[in-house]
Amino acid sequence: MFRGSDPINMDAKGRMAIPTRYRSLLDDICSNDLVITIDMKSTCLTLSPLPEWKKFEEKVAALPAMDELGEMLSRFVVGQAKDLQVDSSGRILIPTELRGYAELEKKLVLVGRTQRLEIWSEDNWNAEREKSQENYRGMLTNKDNMSDALKNLSW
Numbered sequence: 155m156f157r158g159s160d161p162i163n164m165d166a167k168g169r170m171a172i173p174t175r176y177r178s179l180l181d182d183i184c185s186n187d188l189v190i191t192i193d194m195k196s197t198c199l200t201l202s203p204l205p206e207w208k209k210f211e212e213k214v215a216a217l218p219a220m221d222e223l224g225e226m227l228s229r230f231v232v233g234q235a236k237d238l239q240v241d242s243s244g245r246i247l248i249p250t251e252l253r254g255y256a257e258l259e260k261k262l263v264l265v266g267r268t269q270r271l272e273i274w275s276e277d278n279w280n281a282e283r284e285k286s287q288e289n290y291r292g293m294l295t296n297k298d299n300m301s302d303a304l305k306n307l308s309w
Contacts, residue, residue, distance in 0.1 A: 155179070157264030161276070164262050168253055169245045170273070173264065187239035190248065191231050192255050196282060198246070199256045199273040205271045205275050207235070248273070
């Protein structure tokens with residue numbers, strides 16, 4: 155559904171334009187109702203269509219009550235989530251506290267992750283991309299630590 159990356163500018167009020175290629179898709183799949191929250195693994199934000207977010211919330215709610223990771227997901231990812239609506243100009247307003255968490259300034263990168271989007275500061279994205287490319291090459295040579303699903307992944 156979402157793929158590729160797009161450089162985007164955020165204005166002084168914290169508004170970011172959704173790329174034109176996603177606007178009709180978002181209108182079709184979620185009537186422009188989105189959920190934004192923190193990413194626990196990286197210094198970025200995730201932006202999900204509401205139906206996809208609800209699937210994630212159901213999975214988190216089904217985790218055992220004493221599961222430590224489930225508690226963290228519930229407390230921090232779900233607990234920081236905010237509902238958003240794409241405005242008539244195709245923009246979203248990123249909440250101030252989430253902008254601070256992800257270190258967002260004017261220059262952003264929107265990254266498609268199939269069912270959701272990630273919002274990165276340009277600097278954090280460039281650093282993550284470089285680190286990931288180095289790690290990825292090393293992981294590919296160590297197939298013993300790879301899950302069966304990844305070993306069998308092809309295109």
